[in-house]
Amino acid sequence: MADLSSRTDQELFADLRRGVEAALDELFRRHYAGLCQIAIRFVGDGGEAEDIVQELFLSIWEKREKLPEDVAGVGAYLRRATRNRSLNFLRDRNRIPVDDGDPPEAHSSLGNPGEQIEAAELRQRIDRAIDRLPERCRLIFVMSRIEEMSHREISEALDISNKTVENQMTRAYRFLRQWLALYLLISGIS
Amino acid sequence: MNPISDQDIDTLAKGYRSDFQPDVESGLARLKGRTQAQARVRSIQRRRWLGIAASLLVLATVGAFGYDLFFAGTSIVNEGEAPMHFELADGTDVWLQQDSEIRYDRTFNDVDRKVELNGQAYFEVQSDKTRPFLVQSGNAELRVTGTTFNLRVERGEMEVEVSEGSVMLTGKNNGVAVTQQECGMVMPDGAVMHMKSPALNRHAWRTGTFTFDNTPLREVLKSIENNFRVEVVLEGNEDFPVKGTFRAENAEDALTAIAKLGGGKLALPTNESPAYRLYNM
Structure with missing residues (x-):
């Protein structure tokens, strides 16, 4: 063959x-x-x-x-x-959420203070942080930043306005930034 | 504390869920079960003894290789990225390592069950005392009635490690019974070696677990070489005993752990130098 x-x-x-x-x-x-x-x-x-x-x-x-x-x-x-x-x-399956859900608590995803930080560990933790975003926010973040879809593509796919996409992205970044800052602070590496 | 930019987040997020590693070969087997149900019924019936697994396999018949001119039968080569699992006509389960080949001719399972192996495989041989399961290569012959073992055949040597039951391993002048948690080897010159192997480290390419108990570094590296059938070069004369259990799915994982243990570095193979290289240990 x-x-x-x-x-x-x-x-x-x-x-x-x-x-x-x-x-x-x-x-x-x-x-x-x-x-x-x-x-x-x-x-x-x-x-x-x-x-x-x-x-x-x-x-x-x-x-x-x-x-x-x-x-x-x-x-x-x-x-x-x-x-x-x-x-x-x-x-x-009606699993595309239509509203925004409750904003997650940044500190809920933190590990124990003083824990040794490693790249793989940090990666795993950001995965968990992304999973904690409200579902619509998470989907939009994934489509935009990981799947590299344009805002227009996303708004068409989810049948929402461009403005909503932008708002959700701001929200996702705010949460992930907050979460990351707290995590790095507690792990004492920056 | 540095401010965290959106770019930092993007970089970290890039790997989101890339830890998810589906089993590609079993995924392919599942797909083939569905495509072949429509398209290749006849071909499956003709090769019924291989069952659905036939679809997974690269079936090379007469003429695919020069030395196949006198060979009429089946050759199965695992060209995939993961061990391939299938069942032989007699019900024996085989897990064939990547880049390994198993072949048998049309008389398989008539009076006996003869196979040839080039590379490495794990066998769960269907018990049948009337039809011995035989693997022959050069000076070596392995004879089995029903048992489970790991077998490596390459560069003229045959090495078996038994996890259940016992096998008969014969070299040029003598033979030994190799029982569970033992290992037997026929060297290229036909000499036979026999030793204990409580940790079943030769199964590690499939199980992902190595266990060492104050094993000298060089033996550890040999074990990794044979498991993943790669070449490892250790620069310098460093030696130390290795103790503990390691999880490793591939040579790189295993060697990275060893490099870390020895405080050294690992260089991956390149086109120019196909060996893994440990240095600064």
Whole structure:
């Protein structure tokens, strides 16, 4: 069997359109983990994230003959599809919040004073801080800062005004900044 | 105290949920279960003995390799990023390491169960006293009726570490019974070695756990080399005993822990020098 590992995503995508199943496998191996990480940022649950990405790959296989011929960036195409599917998933389950919820307490996410701080630890803690944002605020922050969607894209996807996106971003930063400042202070590293 | 900028937050947030690592191979197996249900029924029936797992595997038949001209059977190569799990026709479970190959011909499971291994795998052999499970390579032969063990075959040596039951390992002139928590090895010249291995460190590539009990550094590095089938170079003459249990999913994790322990540094392999390098220890 030909070695597919040296083929580019574009070449694999072309193979896939012609029905080469091994091309699907190779694209899956290359992108599955990364796409699941995108989906989990939206839906929060690992099993649901995997379901979403599974459906995506099943759908591109079943509709392979109708895939766009000219995909400049296969990775970008898959990421966009994952984001859209994640948002649809939330929408279908009425899990896109319409109001802002209560602002979280910054100090509730702090560790013990004097705890040794490490980069990995800090990373893990900011993950938890992001998870503490009110859900709508969290989604908007994730879409903007991590998934790099424009404010216009976000406002369209969530059916809210540009102004709301901006307000929620300000709110997210304020909370994360506060939280981080307190955390660094307590850990005594700045 | 420095003010924290939005950029600081952006940088930290970039890795949000990237700790989530789904099992890609089992994800692929699940997908294939669904695509093949529609598209490749015939092919599955023809290779029924491999079951759904067949879809996972790269099946190379006659002609894929030069020396395959006289080989009619199945070769399974794990070209993925993670150990691959599948079941053989006799019900034996195999976890094949990355870059490893297992092959057997069409007579597999007729009168016996002969396989060849190049690389490393963990076997849970289906018990069947009438049809021995055999692995042959150069001067070495492993004979099993039903047991679980880790097996590494490379560069002319065969090394088995048994986690349950016992196996018969034969070299050029003699053989030994290797039982659980023991390890046996046939060297390239056919000589047989036999030793205790209570920690089952040779299973670590799959279990992710190494346990050392005042083990000399060089032996620890050998263990990491064999587990992940990489090359490790230790610069200098440093040696110290290593004690404790380590979690490591790959060579880099394991060696990073060792470098930290020795107060040294780790250099990753490059195209020019394919070995991991420990220095300043």
